[in-house]
Amino acid sequence: MAVIGSGPAGFYTAYRVMAKTAARIDMYEALPVPFGLVRFGVAPDHPEVKNCQEKFEEVAQSPDFRFVGNIAVGDASSDSAHNPHRGYVPLKALAQHYDAVLFAYGASRDRKLGVPGEDLGGVHAARDFVGWYNGLPGSDSSRIVADLGRTDSDTAIVIGQGNVALDVARMLLEDVDVLRKTDMSDEALEALSQSHVKRVHVVGRRGPIQAAFTIKEIRELVKLPTVGLHSFDKASLLPPSLKDLPRAQRRLMEVVAKGSVTPLKEAKKSWSLDFCLAPKQFAASGAVDDRVALATFEKTRLTNPFDSNSHAEYTGELVDVPTQLIFRSIGYRSKALAGFDDLGIPFDDRRGVILNDGLGRVLRDIRSPDASMTTQPYPGFYCAGWVKRGPTGVIASTMEDAFTTADAIIGDWESNAPFLGKREEIRDGWDAARSEVDVTGAKVVSWADWQKIDQVEIRKGQQLGKPRNKFTRTEDMLAVLN
Secondary structure (H helix, E strand, O other): OEEEOOOHHHHHHHHHHHHHOOOOEEEEEOOOOOOOHHHHOOOOOOHHHHHHHHHHHHHHOOOOEEEEEOEEEOOOOOOOOOOOOOEEEOHHHHHHHOOOEEEOOOOOEEOOOOOOOOOOEOEEEHHHHHHHHOOOOOOOHHHHHHHHHOOOOOEEEEEOOOHHHHHHHHHHHOOHHHHOOOOOOHHHHHHHHOOOOOEEEEEOOOOHHHOOOOHHHHHHHHOOOOEEEOOOOHHHHOOOOHHHOOHHHHHHHHHHHHOOOOOHHHOOEEEEEEOOEEEEEEEEOOOOOOEEEEEEEEEEEEOOOOOOOOOEEEEEEEEEEEOOEEEEOOOEEOOOOOOHHHHOOOEEOOOOEEOEOOOOEEEEEEEOOOOOEEEEEEEEEEEOOHHHHOOOOOHHHHHHHHHHHHHHHHHHHHOOOOOOOOOOOOOOOHHHHHHHOEOOOOOOEOHHHHHHHHHHHHHHHHHHOOOOOOOOOHHHHHHOOO
C-alpha cells in the first residue's frame, strides 16, 4: 500500500493495517521530515500532544515500512511552495505499482471569509501564522514579522473561535521567555519578542454555547499571568443556571464565565471573546493605503442562545473595531492532487474532501448496463483524516477515523474485494515506482536520513535549553545528509 502523507491519519492507518494483516507500506512525504501537523500544527507549548510520534516511530521500525521523503505525489508543481528541493512521482505510477493507495495528505489551504478588504496588508491566514511559528518551510514569514514589529500594531483580531484561534491568541499574549523553552522557531521567537500587540479580540458569529474551543485551550488563556480577559454579556448568552448544562459543557462555560486570574486593572495585556459578530469588511486608513486599519462587523442574534446548534441571524447593526492585524481562523481545506482527473477520483472542491463512503473507501460514479449512474467504491483507493471528513477534530479523533479506514482496507482484502491489480500480480511498490520519479537535483529521504536530521535538531535544541531547534528551510535539512 502507498500512503500519501506522513501525518497522524497516515501513520495511524498504517499502524492498524500492519497490526492486523501482512502488508508492506511505503509512505510518501513531500517534505524531508515526517509527522505533518504534529510537527507543524500543534502549538509549541503543547509538547504532550506530540507524544503520538513515539507510536509513529515504532511503526517506522518495521521492516515492512518504508519512508519515501522529499517526494511529492502529483506533478512538478506539487508542494513546490513549501519545498522547491523535492522530487515528485505521478499518481498514476502509484496506481500501477501498488495494490492500494491511501490518501492522507491533510489540508494545505485555508478557508477565506469572502469579505471586501481581505487582501489588505496586515490580514493573514491563521494557518500561515501557525506554520510560521512552528517552522514550516516556505512559510511567508516576511510579512508576518514586519506586521508584528510595527509600532502601531497594538490591537489584533482573530476571526474564529476554535482551538486554532485560541492558539493564535495565546502566542500573541504569552510571555516570550516561556516560549523560548519550546521548539518554536528562532525567527518566530525574535519577532514575538518585538511584537507590540497588547489587545486581542477573538471574534465569533455565535455565542459561547456554540463556540468550538475546548476547555484545555480556554484554561490556558485565562491562566496567563499579567493577561486579563474582558467580560461579555453573560445574561443573554449563558443560561441562568449552568448546572442544567451537560457536564462537559457546564465545566467549559464555568471557565468562560469566571474569566481570567489576572484582574484587568492589573493586566499588561488583555483579550476578549467577542460573540455574535460577523465580519463585514476591512478597510485601510486612506484611499492610497494598502494596510488594514479598521474591521467592520455586523451584530448577529441567536435563534436560541442556549442551543449548541442555534443559528445566527443578521441584525444590520454594524460595529467598527480599529485594528492593524487580523488573522482569519475559520478552517483549513484540502485540495485535489494532480492526477485525480486522469484517474477519475472525485473531489468535492467546495467541501475540500474526496468523495467517500464515510468508512474510507473512495467512491466514483459508474454507468450501469441500463445507462443509469450508480456510485460504487473505487477499488484500491482509500482516504483518511481531513481529506476524508474535513478539517475537524483533534489527534485522538483522527486516530479513530484512521482505524475506521484501516478496518475497511483489511475487510476488503480479507473478503477478496477487488483492488488496483490482480491478486496474483506482484506489485513492487517503491522499487518499481522509483523508475518513474523525477528526482532532478532532489534526494530521496529515507527514515534513517530523517533520524539524522532529528538528532541534529535535538542536539541544537539542547544547547539552547529547548526540546529541539527545528530546521525551517528544506535545504538546511538536506545539507545534514550530504
